[in-house]
Structure formats: C-alpha cells, structure tokens
Amino acid sequence: MNRYKPLWALVLILLVTSCAKSNEEAERAEMGGAGNCNTTNMSYATDIAPILQANCYACHSNANQSISGISLEGHSNLKKVADDGRLIGVITHAAGYPPMPQIGPKLSDCNINKIKSWVNSGSPNN
Ligand code: HEC
Structure with missing residues (x-):
C-alpha cells in the first residue's frame, strides 16, 4: 500500500x-x-422564481416570512415589490434600501441583470 x-x-x-x-x-x-448571461425574454417561472428561491426564500417564502415580515413567494407577492422599485433597490444595494440578501453575498451581475430585465418588461406572470 x-x-x-x-x-x-x-x-x-x-x-x-x-x-x-x-x-x-x-x-x-x-x-x-463570454456572453453566457441571457437576459432576454425572462420568464417569472423558469428564470426569476428560481433565483429568489435559491437566495431569498430562506427569509421570504410564505413559510419563512415571519423572519423578514414580507413574502416574495408567488408572482403576485413579488410583483408588488417589483413594481414599486424595492426589488431592484435592495438587490443592487441602492441607497435608501436595505441591501439583500440580508446575509451573504450580493447576487451575481448575471442574476441582477435577469431580474432587471424581467422588471423592465413589466414583471409579467409568464
Ligand atoms: C437572512 C434573511 C434574508 C434573506 C436571505 C433575504 N432577506 Fe430580504 N429582508 C430580510 C429582512 C429581515 C427584511 C426586513 C428588514 C429591513 O427592512 O431592513 C427584509 C426586507 C426585504 C425587502 C423589503 C424592503 C423594504 O424596504 O421594504 C425586500 C424587497 C427584500 N427583503 C428582498 C429580498 C431579496 C430579493 C432577497 C434575495 C436576493 C432577500 N431579500 C434575501 C431578510 C432577508
């Protein structure tokens, strides 16, 4: 041996x-x-919800919302903070918003750009 x-x-x-x-x-x-981040035609179900699930549901799912006081699970919940600017504010760490995720690193540029693209297209339930 x-x-x-x-x-x-x-x-x-x-x-x-x-x-x-x-x-x-x-x-x-x-x-x-290398041009690998596709941000066109973002779908709530296949592109956006999985990012939230992986990075945010620990404190923002329906079951865990008591931790943060706000659920981001499901399209209608997410759409509220998407349409009033809070979603982009918190993930880009813009002044005046609590930076999210509250614990852990900022989302990747690719994921931020995907969410921006979806919000810019009117945060559809697609
Ligand atoms: C470790 C727990 C935790 C994680 C993970 C987390 N958050 Fe939060 N979030 C909080 C808490 C606590 C608050 C309320 C405290 C505050 O407003 O500072 C909050 C507040 C928010 C708000 C409301 C802000 C406002 O001004 O009303 C939004 C929107 C939000 N989070 C989005 C996200 C997103 C998107 C992610 C994932 C990228 C995320 N959070 C990840 C704990 C978390």
Missing part, C-alpha cells in the same frame, strides 16, 4: 484541481462572461 502513496496523492491533486476548475467555469458562466 505504501508504495502507492504518491499515486494516491496525485489522484487527490487531480480531483481537487478539476473541481476547482469546474467551479471557476460555472462562475464565469454565471457572471455572464
């Missing part, structure tokens, strides 16, 4: 570096690098 030690070390290094690489690629795609 001992004489295979260097081999195992190599396998481990390869595993770690390949994981790091794919994370980097995912991040680049997410950031919209």
Whole structure:
C-alpha cells in the first residue's frame, strides 16, 4: 500500500484541481462572461422564481416570512415589490434600501441583470 502513496496523492491533486476548475467555469458562466448571461425574454417561472428561491426564500417564502415580515413567494407577492422599485433597490444595494440578501453575498451581475430585465418588461406572470 505504501508504495502507492504518491499515486494516491496525485489522484487527490487531480480531483481537487478539476473541481476547482469546474467551479471557476460555472462562475464565469454565471457572471455572464463570454456572453453566457441571457437576459432576454425572462420568464417569472423558469428564470426569476428560481433565483429568489435559491437566495431569498430562506427569509421570504410564505413559510419563512415571519423572519423578514414580507413574502416574495408567488408572482403576485413579488410583483408588488417589483413594481414599486424595492426589488431592484435592495438587490443592487441602492441607497435608501436595505441591501439583500440580508446575509451573504450580493447576487451575481448575471442574476441582477435577469431580474432587471424581467422588471423592465413589466414583471409579467409568464
Ligand atoms: C437572512 C434573511 C434574508 C434573506 C436571505 C433575504 N432577506 Fe430580504 N429582508 C430580510 C429582512 C429581515 C427584511 C426586513 C428588514 C429591513 O427592512 O431592513 C427584509 C426586507 C426585504 C425587502 C423589503 C424592503 C423594504 O424596504 O421594504 C425586500 C424587497 C427584500 N427583503 C428582498 C429580498 C431579496 C430579493 C432577497 C434575495 C436576493 C432577500 N431579500 C434575501 C431578510 C432577508
């Protein structure tokens, strides 16, 4: 077994570096690098709700709204804060709005641009 030690070390290094690489690629795609961020014809159901679910529902789902005092789950709830400017205000960390997510990093530029595009098209229930 001992004489295979260097081999195992190599396998481990390869595993770690390949994981790091794919994370980097995912991040680049997410950031919209290389033109990978599609912001046209955004759909509430397939593009916008999943971003909210992943980043906001911990405090803003119907079940968790007691944490924040406001539910953003479902189109009609989200549309209220989309149409009065609060949604874009909080995710872009604009002055006068509480920066969101309240805990954790700002949304990626790609996700912010997707939400902006959806709001600019009238926050449709599509
Ligand atoms: C860790 C909990 C938490 C997370 C995650 C979170 N929020 Fe909040 N959010 C709060 C709390 C608490 C408040 C109310 C406190 C305040 O207004 O400062 C709030 C308030 C808001 C408001 C109302 C602001 C206003 O001025 O009336 C909006 C809109 C909002 N959040 C959007 C979001 C969005 C969009 C996300 C995800 C990108 C998000 N939040 C993620 C805790 C959270």
